[in-house]
Amino acid sequence: MTRIFAEPTQAGEYLFRRHAGEVLGTLVRRFGDLDLAEESLQDALVEALIRWPREGDPRNPASWLVTVAKSKAIDRIRRTQRRPDRESAALHRYRAPADEIDELAESLGDVGIGDDQLSLILLCCHPALNHETQVALTLRTVAGLTTHEIARGFMVELPVMAQRLVRAKSKIRRAGIPFGIPDQAKLAERIDAVMHVFYLVFNEGYASAQPNSFIRHELCGEAIRLGRTLNALVPEHAEAMGLLALMLLHDARAPGRVSAEGELITLEHQDRTMWRTAQIGEGIGLIDRAMTLRQPGRYQIEAAIAALHSSAPTAQATDWHQIDALYGSLQRFVPTPVIALNRAVARSMAVGPEAGLEMVAELVDDGALDHWYLLHSTRAELLQRAGRHEQALSAFRSAIELAPSATERRFLERRLDALAETRRSSAGRDRSGRAR
Amino acid sequence: MKYMLLIATDPAEFATMTEDDNKAMMAEYWAFTQRIVESGEMVSGDPLHDVSTATTVKVRDGKTSVTDGPFAETKEQIGGYYIVDVATLDRALEIAALVPGARAGSIEVRPIRDMSM
Numbered sequence: 249m250t251r252i253f254a255e256p257t258q259a260g261e262y263l264f265r266r267h268a269g270e271v272l273g274t275l276v277r278r279f280g281d282l283d284l285a286e287e288s289l290q291d292a293l294v295e296a297l298i299r300w301p302r303e304g305d306p307r308n309p310a311s312w313l314v315t316v317a318k319s320k321a322i323d324r325i326r327r328t329q330r331r332p333d334r335e336s337a338a339l340h341r342y343r344a345p346a347d348e349i350d351e352l353a354e355s356l357g358d359v360g361i362g363d364d365q366l367s368l369i370l371l372c373c374h375p376a377l378n379h380e381t382q383v384a385l386t387l388r389t390v391a392g393l394t395t396h397e398i399a400r401g402f403m404v405e406l407p408v409m410a411q412r413l414v415r416a417k418s419k420i421r422r423a424g425i426p427f428g429i430p431d432q433a434k435l436a437e438r439i440d441a442v443m444h445v446f447y448l449v450f451n452e453g454y455a456s457a458q459p460n461s462f463i464r465h466e467l468c469g470e471a472i473r474l475g476r477t478l479n480a481l482v483p484e485h486a487e488a489m490g491l492l493a494l495m496l497l498h499d500a501r502a503p504g505r506v507s508a509e510g511e512l513i514t515l516e517h518q519d520r521t522m523w524r525t526a527q528i529g530e531g532i533g534l535i536d537r538a539m540t541l542r543q544p545g546r547y548q549i550e551a552a553i554a555a556l557h558s559s560a561p562t563a564q565a566t567d568w569h570q571i572d573a574l575y576g577s578l579q580r581f582v583p584t585p586v587i588a589l590n591r592a593v594a595r596s597m598a599v600g601p602e603a604g605l606e607m608v609a610e611l612v613d614d615g616a617l618d619h620w621y622l623l624h625s626t627r628a629e630l631l632q633r634a635g636r637h638e639q640a641l642s643a644f645r646s647a648i649e650l651a652p653s654a655t656e657r658r659f660l661e662r663r664l665d666a667l668a669e670t671r672r673s674s675a676g677r678d679r680s681g682r683a684r
Numbered sequence: 685m686k687y688m689l690l691i692a693t694d695p696a697e698f699a700t701m702t703e704d705d706n707k708a709m710m711a712e713y714w715a716f717t718q719r720i721v722e723s724g725e726m727v728s729g730d731p732l733h734d735v736s737t738a739t740t741v742k743v744r745d746g747k748t749s750v751t752d753g754p755f756a757e758t759k760e761q762i763g764g765y766y767i768v769d770v771a772t773l774d775r776a777l778e779i780a781a782l783v784p785g786a787r788a789g790s791i792e793v794r795p796i797r798d799m800s801m
Binding site: 376422423424425426430434 | 685687771772773774776777795797
């Protein structure tokens with residue numbers, strides 16, 4: 249996978265990006281303060297930029313950075329201690345005896361670096377932070393993206409994103425959000441939250457309908473990288489494996505999703521030779537292994553569905569019966585209209601459009617979803633396939649009115665035009681037939 | 685670290701409570717309070733008289749104005765508080781979930797600023 253974020257504009261950013269995630273966790277554990285950890289790591293990177301080209305790269309860059317960052321942090325602590333007017337929790341916390349400061353200065357080695365990294369991820373995804381903040385903090389701190397990159401990825405002004413990160417760190421410090429790994433009972437819940445955040449990052453990139461938005465597409469790559477990290481930190485976690493598999497399988501199909509003109513292409517019409525087969529293989533291998541652990545969950549089921557799509561030679565040759573059944577299981581974990589609608593589509597492919605329309609009718613009868621464009625567009629598709637063209641046209645029109653983006657609107661308008669055109673030309677044939 | 689747990693509940697809920705409900709709730713609060721006293725985490729805590737007894741004071745341009753009622757008219761009102769002294773926010777949130785009022789209303793957890801430094 250190409251990773252444009254890895255193209256450094258500055259050597260320092262490149263170093264930060266390579267080492268931030270693994271080194272920061274350790275520093276946060278030692279200092280108990282994210283800001284101090286980040287600042288001292290930046291100091292260490294500046295020194296690395298000067299010394300590495302001159303002295304050659306150290307054998308273990310991560311532990312070199314930890315050692316130097318720690319002595320930089322001690323410098324900073326000493327400076328703040330001489331400035332008692334500065335309001336800082338760090339100041340309070342680090343009024344440590346001299347020997348403790350000396351102990352801090354000792355090299356730490358690599359012991360426990362994995363736990364530190366997991367602690368850092370858990371901190372960024374703490375439930376006391378809102379989702380937007382969790383996502384921003386994870387990308388900045390764990391993935392090592394610049395604030396500028398995150399702002400672009402989420403289409404937010406730079407100062408807004410910078411402010412969000414400042415507030416997040418301030419809340420962590422002042423509200424006393426702990427750094428560390430909670431006991432087993434709590435850990436499961438916290439890892440669920442982490443997976444949710446990673447999935448949000450992925451979807452932000454994946455749902456982006458904009459063909460040229462490299463940055464947003466790049467978020468998918470970042471989410472996958474985070475997913476790999478999580479799997480390394482908590483091995484044999486069925487849902488973490490499922491989530492990684494799901495992201496790999498969706499992302500593998502990305503090259504076929506958008507036409508040269510930048511329009512969305514539905515699964516049915518995608519050129520499957522464009523899909524990345526090696527990545528699909530990795531995803532399927534992962535989900536197969538996850539399923540053997542017998543701890544079912546939403547990500548595994550979604551990955552299993554994605555795997556069936558990814559391994560089918562055509563839309564028609566897909567195992568729709570099994571997909572229908574899998575959506576049924578998924579509804580137990582995620583009882584949302586989106587899943588119900590997806591199931592209706594699967595049912596229509598497995599049994600026929602009328603069977604799908606029956607399921608859609610239940611959602612329509614609900615009434616609460618009248619303003620949901622996908623309900624109308626899906627209904628339109630199924631009506632068209634059922635040959636009920638007049639009703640299909642009207643459903644397409646409702647969907648177009650409610651479409652949330654220009655891309656979606658254009659897509660639906662093309663479908664509407666194509667259907668209207670079919671009707672005109674078949675009506676024309678009828679007339680010429682009668683005239684003959 | 686010290687945290688204040690502000691207990692916000694909808695007074696309309698209490699209006700429908702029977703005397704037995706009331707007794708049961710008091711017993712729950714008693715048990716909860718005992719628990720955090722025994723764990724050494726309780727600093728203080730009290731119920732407040734209902735919001736109809738509230739008076740709000742403001743000083744503007746040197747002039748004091750006193751108005752009848754709470755500072756914010758919302759459906760949920762502060763009915764009491766606890767102050768606990770615990771190691772982390774996680775523990776404070778755990779305790780907040782044990783406050784009986786958390787089941788009907790909500791508990792706002794706020795770190796208390798340490799002004800001793």
